[in-house]
Amino acid sequence: MSDKKSDKVQSGDLVFAAIFLIFSVILLSLLPDQVRWLKKTGITAQPGFWPAASLIGMVGFGALHFLTRIRLSDFRREFSEMAIWARSLEFAIWFMIYVVVVPLIGYLVATLVFSLMLTWRMGYRRPQVLLASMGTGFATVLLFKTLLSVKIPGGMVYEYLPDGLRSFMILNF
Amino acid sequence: MDILLSGFMILMRWDVIAALAVGSVGGVIIGAIPGVGPAVAIAILLPATFSLDPIVGLTVLLGIYGSSMYGGAIPAILINTPGTAVNALTTYDGYPMTMNGEAKRALSLAYSASFFGGIFSVVCLILLSPVLAVIAPMFGSREIFLAALLGIILVVTAHRGQVLAAGMMACFGIFINTIGLEPVKYSKRFTFDQSWLASGVDLIVVVLGLFAISQAFILLVDRDESPDAAPISGGLFQGFKELFQHKRVASVAASFGVMMGMIPGVGEFTAQFLSYTYAQKTSKKPSLFGKGSPEGLIASETANNAVPAAAMIPLLALGIPGEALTAMMLSVFYVHNVVPGPNLFESKMDFVIALYLALLILNVLVIIFLLFSTNMLLQIIRIPSRFLGVAILTLSFVGVYSLRNSPTDCAVAAGFGVLGFILKRLNLPIVPIILGMVLGHIMEIKLRTSMSRVKEPWDFIDRPVAFILFLIILLVLGLFVRTAWKDYKARRENQQG
Numbered sequence: 001m002s003d004k005k006s007d008k009v010q011s012g013d014l015v016f017a018a019i020f021l022i023f024s025v026i027l028l029s030l031l032p033d034q035v036r037w038l039k040k041t042g043i044t045a046q047p048g049f050w051p052a053a054s055l056i057g058m059v060g061f062g063a064l065h066f067l068t069r070i071r072l073s074d075f076r077r078e079f080s081e082m083a084i085w086a087r088s089l090e091f092a093i094w095f096m097i098y099v100v101v102v103p104l105i106g107y108l109v110a111t112l113v114f115s116l117m118l119t120w121r122m123g124y125r126r127p128q129v130l131l132a133s134m135g136t137g138f139a140t141v142l143l144f145k146t147l148l149s150v151k152i153p154g155g156m157v158y159e160y161l162p163d164g165l166r167s168f169m170i171l172n173f
Numbered sequence: 174m175d176i177l178l179s180g181f182m183i184l185m186r187w188d189v190i191a192a193l194a195v196g197s198v199g200g201v202i203i204g205a206i207p208g209v210g211p212a213v214a215i216a217i218l219l220p221a222t223f224s225l226d227p228i229v230g231l232t233v234l235l236g237i238y239g240s241s242m243y244g245g246a247i248p249a250i251l252i253n254t255p256g257t258a259v260n261a262l263t264t265y266d267g268y269p270m271t272m273n274g275e276a277k278r279a280l281s282l283a284y285s286a287s288f289f290g291g292i293f294s295v296v297c298l299i300l301l302s303p304v305l306a307v308i309a310p311m312f313g314s315r316e317i318f319l320a321a322l323l324g325i326i327l328v329v330t331a332h333r334g335q336v337l338a339a340g341m342m343a344c345f346g347i348f349i350n351t352i353g354l355e356p357v358k359y360s361k362r363f364t365f366d367q368s369w370l371a372s373g374v375d376l377i378v379v380v381l382g383l384f385a386i387s388q389a390f391i392l393l394v395d396r397d398e399s400p401d402a403a404p405i406s407g408g409l410f411q412g413f414k415e416l417f418q419h420k421r422v423a424s425v426a427a428s429f430g431v432m433m434g435m436i437p438g439v440g441e442f443t444a445q446f447l448s449y450t451y452a453q454k455t456s457k458k459p460s461l462f463g464k465g466s467p468e469g470l471i472a473s474e475t476a477n478n479a480v481p482a483a484a485m486i487p488l489l490a491l492g493i494p495g496e497a498l499t500a501m502m503l504s505v506f507y508v509h510n511v512v513p514g515p516n517l518f519e520s521k522m523d524f525v526i527a528l529y530l531a532l533l534i535l536n537v538l539v540i541i542f543l544l545f546s547t548n549m550l551l552q553i554i555r556i557p558s559r560f561l562g563v564a565i566l567t568l569s570f571v572g573v574y575s576l577r578n579s580p581t582d583c584a585v586a587a588g589f590g591v592l593g594f595i596l597k598r599l600n601l602p603i604v605p606i607i608l609g610m611v612l613g614h615i616m617e618i619k620l621r622t623s624m625s626r627v628k629e630p631w632d633f634i635d636r637p638v639a640f641i642l643f644l645i646i647l648l649v650l651g652l653f654v655r656t657a658w659k660d661y662k663a664r665r666e667n668q669q670g
Contacts, residue, residue: 045357051351057343061338140568
């Protein structure tokens with residue numbers, strides 16, 4: 001059964017359907033190398049049964065979805081949408097920099113700097129907004145690390161702090 | 174009665190009471206902010222609740238789940254922007270009422286309808302408990318496998334117009350769950366000899382990526398918006414009186430909410446659609462629907478608020494989540510070694526009752542909070558969307574990193590964030606991925622357990638519950654094929670005509 005034909009197909013749909021299908025076919029072709037098939041074991045108890053079933057489903061649904069999109073898509077609009085997808089990568093990089101920096105300079109300072117810089121990057125310049133951004137970052141650290149004691153290690157720079165202050169910072173920030 | 178009392182006693186602790194207050198008030202606030210929603214909040218808070226007592230953690234999450242839709246009605250009515258996705262139908266009649274100068278009446282009606290829906294479903298849940306306690310033990314491995322399979326089929330077929338996309342996403346979810354060490358023979362599956370893949374892909378990492386990080390990306394990439402709404406003057410109590418005048422619509426909508434909530438994969442949208450259609454068909458003023466009909470508003474808000482409590486039924490009784498939010502809550506149960514399913518009703522009935530009572534109390538807390546704080550919530554609606562994006566990204570870090578302090582988890586979550594961003598941009602379904610992961614895991618375990626006792630294929634359905642579930646699966650598939658064929662024929666006729 002095919003998807004109900006919609007009046008408007010989102011641009012980028014065809015590219016996504018193609019990428020998903022290629023990805024699924026590649027994974028399916030890797031199945032013999034990536035799972036073991038055991039002798040004297042029923043099909044449903046095979047370690048490869050569920051990966052195989054899910055990949056066949058991905059290829060089957062993916063192929064049908066691709067065929068419906070190819071009929072309905074406007075090829076010219078596909079690539080403009082991909083440019084928007086690429087913009088999300090910038091923020092993924094911001095996020096990963098934040099992840100890398102936290103164990104170095106500590107959760108509190110990293111969060112304050114990250115909030116402030118990303119708020120600036122998003123075009124906010126008013127001091128009130130920048131302060132609010134840092135306030136939100138501080139409240140986040142206070143709530144999760146200080147009050148709820150979630151597992152986030154202290155920064156490497158804390159090693160250079162005096163004894164009393166170091167354990168206070170490791171414990172709370 | 175004793176169980177009811179012991180359930181009540183579980184709640185009588187300062188930390189549980191604080192969790193009730195935080196969950197209910199927090200849920201309303203989160204719901205009132207367009208672009209955040211309960212899925213984002215629950216995904217972020219999930220790892221933080223692991224260190225809490227199960228009843229405390231679950232109460233916070235239940236509070237957010239149950240109360241966010243109350244808050245979501247505020248921007249839906251005042252600025253035509255639903256606070257949560259399920260408040261979309263509320264804009265149909267809520268916003269026209271605001272445009273007609275009836276904002277206070279619309280809000281008041283929405284609050285009272287939501288309250289009625291919430292209380293109605295909790296009462297149903299409490300009344301159904303003895304029945305569930307009898308039925309749940311009838312579910313063995315085969316029955317749970319078939320129920321999970323039915324859940325997957327319903328999740329896919331419920332996405333009308335997107336069935337193929339939902340199918341590929343559900344299969345993708347099942348595939349992600351298979352990565353890592355296989356649970357019985359411990360052989361590697363799709364690890365590509367990478368040690369970080371041997372432990373598999375964590376559900377919470379995927380949830381945080383698909384729901385929270387992707388939403389941050391959406392808000393950061395989209396144009397900055399800072400909605401404005403005029404303050405409301407006067408009390409909001411008269412809605413209860415008006416709701417009573419439409420008690421038939423409210424009762425039917427709440428019943429639809431309970432029924433649809435209980436069925437895995439169906440949920441709020443179907444409940445709202447059925448309620449709204451019923452209300453319109455039986456109304457004396459059907460032409461008013463979509464232009465400011467109080468009955469339309471009641472149907473929408475009552476139905477969506479009746480779903481959360483009902484959605485707990487398959488989760489608690491069978492350990493099968495019906496949608497993404499209950500799938501997230503399932504991980505809280507597992508972390509604390511509380512296994513939802515048939516045994517829960519036998520061994521921890523007081524815990525189950527405590528959860529029901531928590532839902533009941535939070536509905537009361539929410540309505541009290543809303544009646545006196547609506548104007549304060551209007552300030553929150555005004556938070557600029559890109560500023561929210563920064564805040565969500567900062568909060569997402571806590572969620573992912575606190576799990577195992579692993580930068581790899583964060584990279585995987587960021588990857589799923591990009592995938593979620595693309596799926597949201599394309600209006601493709603995300604929830605089937607999560608349900609595929611959760612239900613795929615259940616199906617794998619239960620099928621293997623049950624097949625060891627099955628000699629012939631028919632043995633699989635030789636027990637009454639298994640046979641009924643098998644018939645329901647056939648019925649659902651049959652109905653789906655029939656509907657799809659009708660749609661296909663109608664399209665062909667339209668093209669020829």
